[in-house]
Amino acid sequence: MTPPLHLSLAGQAVDVLRELVLTGEIPPGTRINEVELAARLGISRGPLREAIRHLASEGVLILVPHRGAHVPTATPADVQALFELRAALECAAAELAASRRTEADIVVLREVCAESRRTYHAGERFPYRLDLAFHQALLAAARSPRIAEQVRLVQQRVVLLRSGLRDDPPHQHASLDDHDALVTAVAAGDPVKAAEVMRRHLARVCSQMLTGLTAAARESAD
Known part of the structure; x- marks a missing residue:
């Protein structure tokens, strides 16, 4: 066997x-x-x-x-397509999380946010695992295994494409703020707000990656 x-x-x-x-x-x-x-x-x-x-x-x-x-390389079209899919999946997950979360879910989400900020302020390279841990905790609160399965694959590809880009500390700080805002909306049981914050978060991350790709292309051309 x-x-x-x-x-x-x-x-x-x-x-x-x-x-x-x-x-x-x-x-x-x-x-x-x-x-x-x-x-x-x-x-x-x-x-x-x-x-x-x-x-x-x-x-x-x-x-x-x-x-x-x-290992695949990122193109603007790849990034745009991935974030269109990610937005459709994760905005739905955010709505579900706000409707289905428990107090235990909120505790986990806040713990992940706190650990992410601790690591960020330590001046280390922001570990992709902490970002994934937050989104996985949100998916756990949504209690939708099918959505979670698809989001994991999409997130993994985003991490992959981002691995070739430079760190952007202001962007990382903004992402931590977005995560806090998501937890606030989920804890308040506000599905509309949770989806809105998630959509704004993903749009900003997409824009940052596209900017990074443009900068990387210019550097390689010089």
Whole structure:
């Protein structure tokens, strides 16, 4: 009997390779060298190829027959399309969270916000995991597994495309403010306000990423 992916060598490779890509350690545009990566992970190329196929199915890698896999690069069209989808999903999730949240949900959301601010003020690079943790806590409060499943995949691709862009401290601070405003709306049980704040938040993040892409393109052209 074949073990489940998450228990197999391939499953372990998926987790490690996903982390390398999402943190930018393997930058956008990089071709995956199977020989070097298999040696680095201490596994054979068979499980690694299975992991690559799995991540390609999630959009984390691009797999081209007979040419191997590479980390996708961001284009303005990619970013715009992802945020259109993300807005449709996460505004609905924000409305549901405001309607279905419990006191325990609010406690978790506030704890994640507090931890995010602590890390931000420490002057460290803002960890993508804390941003995902907030949105995952919001999705948990929404109690809509189907929406949560789709949002996870979209968010992961956004993190991937953002990994090649420079940090923007004012933008990060504004995102923390947005998260606080979302918690306030959800705690008040106001679905309309929660969706409004989420829509504004995602529009600003999209705009910031598009600006970053433009700046990166100019730098590479110089």
